[in-house]
Amino acid sequence: MARSLKAADKGRNLSNFLCFAVYSANLAFGRAYKPLLDKVGLTYTQYIALVALSDEDEQTVSALGEKLFLESNTLTPILKKLEQTGYLKRHRDPADERQVRISLTPAGRKLIEQDLGESLREASGLGDEFPVVQKTVSRLRDNLLRNTQAGDEKKR
């Protein structure tokens, strides 16, 4: 019954890569959210950005980027699109014209109140493990950023 030691057992097949599990789970989340988000005309990333913005009004682009692990090169186009769609407003901070402050509009806030992802809690099939997995994966992320060059610019 024990399998012989073929190439696949050397630890290099896909299922042995944690990075692939995370990569593909992320794709799966994107697809699971798609039908829900299509109804409100949002993409997955746009939705996540709105959730982060619901924390607090008048956040700057970099503060938001810190929560989302993204920078202005990625965020600026997304925020401009969300402004066009009417879910948020952007304006330069009069006290420091370099910064752009972002706030949800009532429409944006209303959208977040709907808790679109709730139905996916069941679809995850994790049951009581749900919060544990959440914390574990978050810890994994933080460890990776801390223990690799990925977080180096922060340390300087």
Add this chain to the structure above:
Amino acid sequence: MARSLKAADKGRNLSNFLCFAVYSANLAFGRAYKPLLDKVGLTYTQYIALVALSDEDEQTVSALGEKLFLESNTLTPILKKLEQTGYLKRHRDPADERQVRISLTPAGRKLIEQDLGESLREASGLGDEFPVVQKTVSRLRDNLLRNTQAGDEKKR
């Protein structure tokens, strides 16, 4: 000691979103791999594709796509790039000219043998949990695909 019920406690702040944990962990993996992959001139997705190809020679694009949860619209450009770089070869199947067969070159196989991700096992900080998390996240992915519209076209 108990916090009062503010907006953040209603379950909609970022840290309560499993999808965000997965999303950001995936970003973190991409950044952790980046310095390693830069040395061999590969991107994160290209590397994952090579790992999947190391399973077996002469895979078709759709067979590879099934492993990676991707389709030809995403894979074709990546595979063409990897062919240019010299890590794989593509050729039409003479028995069915619709299909393209893909195999690693010796250079591609040599690259995979190096086990580039090994050092990240420690950086993940998961210790003995590593294989458990791997399985749990894979299960999460499979459940999401099965329990949502995301996997619907497969059922028809």
Add this chain to the structure above:
DNA sequence: TCCGATTAGATCGGATACGATTTATTTTCT
């Protein structure tokens, strides 16, 4: 057999990620 349906890849357009650079503003240092 032959024509419509199916299948496998490829192509195209829109939306992220991200390194590198640019612009505008503010801070710092003398």
Add this chain to the structure above:
DNA sequence: AGAAAATAAATCGTATCCGATCTAATCGGA
């Protein structure tokens, strides 16, 4: 005060993802 350094956001080019469409090859039924 004034020039250099630092900072915040935006811009640009490359590489994914993905829906929709296209093309070429194969299959299937009357």
